[in-house]
Amino acid sequence: MRAPFISLSSLAALSVLLAACGSQPPAPEQSPAGVESRSPGAIKVDTAPIAQVQPEAFDPASIAALKDPRSPLSKRSIYFDYDSYVVKDEFQALLVAHGKFLAANPKMKMLIQGNADERGSREYNLALGQKRADAVRKALNLLGAKETQLEAVSLGEEKPMCTESGEECWSKNRRGDMLYSGEF
Amino acid sequence: MPAMKFHRLVLAGATGLALCSLAAHAQLTVEITGAGANRLPVAIADFTGERIVAQALASVVRADLERSGLFRLVDAGSPLADNATPPFEDLKTRGADAVAGGNVSAAADGRYETRVRLSDVPKQAVLGNPAYLHTGAQLRATAHRIADFIYEKLTGEPGVFSTRIAYVVKSTGRYELKIADADGSNDQAALASREPIISPAWSPDGGKLAYVSFEAKKPVVYVHDLASGRRHVAANFKGSNSAPAWSPDGKQLAVVLTKDGSSQLYIVNADGSGVMRVATSSGIDTEPRWSPDGQFVYFTSDRGGSPQIYRIAISGGAASPAERVTFEGSYNVTPRPSPDGKSLAFIARNNGRFQLALMDLATKQTQILTDSAKDESPSFAPNGRMILYATEIGGRGILAAVSSDGRVKQKLSVQAADVREPAWGPLVR
Numbered sequence: 238m239r240a241p242f243i244s245l246s247s248l249a250a251l252s253v254l255l256a257a258c259g260s261q262p263p264a265p266e267q268s269p270a271g272v273e274s275r276s277p278g279a280i281k282v283d284t285a286p287i288a289q290v291q292p293e294a295f296d297p298a299s300i301a302a303l304k305d306p307r308s309p310l311s312k313r314s315i316y317f318d319y320d321s322y323v324v325k326d327e328f329q330a331l332l333v334a335h336g337k338f339l340a341a342n343p344k345m346k347m348l349i350q351g352n353a354d355e356r357g358s359r360e361y362n363l364a365l366g367q368k369r370a371d372a373v374r375k376a377l378n379l380l381g382a383k384e385t386q387l388e389a390v391s392l393g394e395e396k397p398m399c400t401e402s403g404e405e406c407w408s409k410n411r412r413g414d415m416l417y418s419g420e421f
Numbered sequence: 422m423p424a425m426k427f428h429r430l431v432l433a434g435a436t437g438l439a440l441c442s443l444a445a446h447a448q449l450t451v452e453i454t455g456a457g458a459n460r461l462p463v464a465i466a467d468f469t470g471e472r473i474v475a476q477a478l479a480s481v482v483r484a485d486l487e488r489s490g491l492f493r494l495v496d497a498g499s500p501l502a503d504n505a506t507p508p509f510e511d512l513k514t515r516g517a518d519a520v521a522g523g524n525v526s527a528a529a530d531g532r533y534e535t536r537v538r539l540s541d542v543p544k545q546a547v548l549g550n551p552a553y554l555h556t557g558a559q560l561r562a563t564a565h566r567i568a569d570f571i572y573e574k575l576t577g578e579p580g581v582f583s584t585r586i587a588y589v590v591k592s593t594g595r596y597e598l599k600i601a602d603a604d605g606s607n608d609q610a611a612l613a614s615r616e617p618i619i620s621p622a623w624s625p626d627g628g629k630l631a632y633v634s635f636e637a638k639k640p641v642v643y644v645h646d647l648a649s650g651r652r653h654v655a656a657n658f659k660g661s662n663s664a665p666a667w668s669p670d671g672k673q674l675a676v677v678l679t680k681d682g683s684s685q686l687y688i689v690n691a692d693g694s695g696v697m698r699v700a701t702s703s704g705i706d707t708e709p710r711w712s713p714d715g716q717f718v719y720f721t722s723d724r725g726g727s728p729q730i731y732r733i734a735i736s737g738g739a740a741s742p743a744e745r746v747t748f749e750g751s752y753n754v755t756p757r758p759s760p761d762g763k764s765l766a767f768i769a770r771n772n773g774r775f776q777l778a779l780m781d782l783a784t785k786q787t788q789i790l791t792d793s794a795k796d797e798s799p800s801f802a803p804n805g806r807m808i809l810y811a812t813e814i815g816g817r818g819i820l821a822a823v824s825s826d827g828r829v830k831q832k833l834s835v836q837a838a839d840v841r842e843p844a845w846g847p848l849v850r
Contacts, residue, residue, distance in 0.1 A: 360663060367683065
C-alpha cells in the first residue's frame with residue numbers, strides 16, 4: 238500500500254534521499270510492560286478515492302495540496318516504536334514530499350510536535366517526544382527544508398490521540414505531527 | 422496572614438451558582454489508608470468560650486492530627502479551658518499522653534482571641550500556651566496553626582498543616598492549576614487553560630509558582646506570582662522549554678531547553694534573563710532538582726543508555742563531571758531530594774510498574790514505598806515526613822501521600838476529574 242505521489246516522483250532521487258536519511262532498524266523493545274505492534278493502524282491510507290484521481294489534478298508544490306486528501310502532504314503524522322526516535326522506512330516517502338514542499342515554499346514554516354505514550358515520567362516523556370520531533374526535523378532538513386522554516390517541539394504524553402491503556406492505543410501516541418503556518 | 426488573592430479565569434456563560442457547585446465538587450477529599458505503628462495518644466478537648474468558633478477550631482485540629490497518622494485521638498471527656506488544670510488522673514486512665522484545651526473569646530474589634538494550652542499528662546507539665554488573634558474567616562488557618570504547634574511540641578519537627586499544595590486538575594477539555602490547603606480545603610484556581618499545564622514548582626518563599634503551559638502549542642515555562650495573579654515567561658526559546666526547578670535562594674531556575682539540540686539543562690534567572698548551560702550530554706538530560714544546600718543539581722539522563730538519576734556539582738562549573746546516583750533497574754526518573762538532603766525520592770520501574778522509591782543517599786539503600794503501578798511526580802512535605810505523589814486508581818488520576826517510612830498512607834481525590842502533578846509548598850513562616 239503506497240501513497241500515489243511516488244509514481245510522480247523520480248524513484249532514483251527518492252532512493253538517494255532515503256539513503257541520506259538512513260533507515261536503521263527499530264530499537265529493541267525495552268518495555269517489559271507490553272508487547273509492541275510494529276504496524277500502527279493509523280498508517281492505513283484511504284487508497285480508494287486516490288485510485289480514480291488524475292495525476293494532473295493537483296500541483297504537489299501548491300499550498301492547496303496541504304489540505305488536498307489526494308496529496309501525500311495532507312498526511313501529517315509519523316509513528317514511532319516504543320522508546321525509539323528512528324523514522325521508520327515506511328514514512329520516508331511522506332517526509333520526502335514535505336521536504337520538497339518546504340523547499341519549494343521557503344516562506345512556509347512548520348511546527349513539528351513530538352508525542353510520547355503515557356508510560357513513565359511526564360517530563361522524561363516530553364524529552365522523548367522532543368527526540369521524535371527532532372528526528373523529523375533533521376530528516377526534513379536533509380530533504381531540502383531550511384533550518385529557519387522548522388521548529389521541533391514536544392507535547393510529551395499530554396496530548397494523546399488515544400486514551401486507552403494498551404499497546405494499540407500507545408502506538409498511536411508515539412507520534413510526530415507536522416503543522417504548517419496558519420495551523421499552529 | 423493576609424488572605425491570598427488568585428487570578429481566576431472565569432468560565433464564560435457560567436452562572437455564579439454553577440461555579441459555586443463546581444467548586445464544591447472539585448475539592449480534594451483526603452482519606453487515610455494507613456497509619457503509623459506507634460501513634461501518640463493525645464486528647465484534644467472541646468474548647469470553651471464562643472461555642473461555634475470553639476467547636477469548629479477543635480474539630481479541624483483533631484482532623485489535622487489524625488490525618489498525619491502519628492497520633493491516636495483520645496476522648497477528653499469534657500470541655501477544657503486554657504487556664505484550667507486538666508483532669509490528669511482521668512486523662513491517664515483514658516490513655517492520653519498529652520492534652521490540649523483552649524478558650525475562644527470575642528475581642529473588641531470583632532475578631533476572636535483563642536488561647537490554647539498543651540500539657541504532658543504523665544508529667545502533669547505545661548508544654549506551651551500560645552494565643553491567636555483571628556477573624557472568623559481565618560478559622561481554619563488558625564486551627565492549622567494550633568495543630569502545627571501541637572505537632573511540633575510532641576514530635577520535635579515542624580508541622581505542615583498550614584502549608585499549601587499545588588496540583589493540576591484535568592476535566593474534559595480543561596486544565597486547572599489549583600492551590601489548596603494541605604488538607605485539600607480552600608482550593609483556588611491560579612490558572613485555567615484548554616491546553617495542558619505540567620510541572621508546577623513552588624518558589625522557596627511560597628509566593629510564586631513556576632510551571633510549564635502548552636497554551637502556545639509548545640511547552641513554555643512561566644513564573645506566576647500568586648498574590649497579584651501576574652505572570653511572566655521565564656523560558657520560551659526555540660523548541661521546548663520545561664521542567665522548572667527553583668534554586669534554594671529563589672533567584673534562579675534550572676530548566677530544560679532544546680534550543681541547542683536535545684533536551685539539556687540550563688539555569689536562567691527567575692525573570693528569564695541570563696541563560697547558562699549546566700550540563701552537556703548527547704542524549705536527554707531533564708527533571709533537574711537542586712539539593713537543599715544548593716551545591717548539586719539532581720537530574721534524569723539517558724547518557725548511560727537507560728534513564729537514570731545523576732547529580733552534578735553546580736559550583737564546579739561546566740567542566741565538573743556528573744555522578745551517577747541510581748544503578749538498579751533500567752528506568753529511574755524524577756529525582757526529588759528530601760528537605761534535609763539526606764535522602765532522594767524518585768520513580769523506579771519494577772516489572773513494568775512505576776513505583777515511588779526512596780534512597781538513603783549515604784548508604785544508597787533503596788526502599789519501594791508503594792504497591793501501585795503508575796506513580797509519578799513525588800513531592801516532599803517541607804518537614805520531610807510525607808511524600809505526595811500522583812498515581813492512578815481505576816483509570817483515574819489521584820494524589821496519594823506516604824510517609825518516608827512507608828507506614829502512613831493517604832489518598833487525595835477529586836470527584837469526576839483527574840488530579841495530577843502535585844507540588845507541596847514550603848513552610849509558612
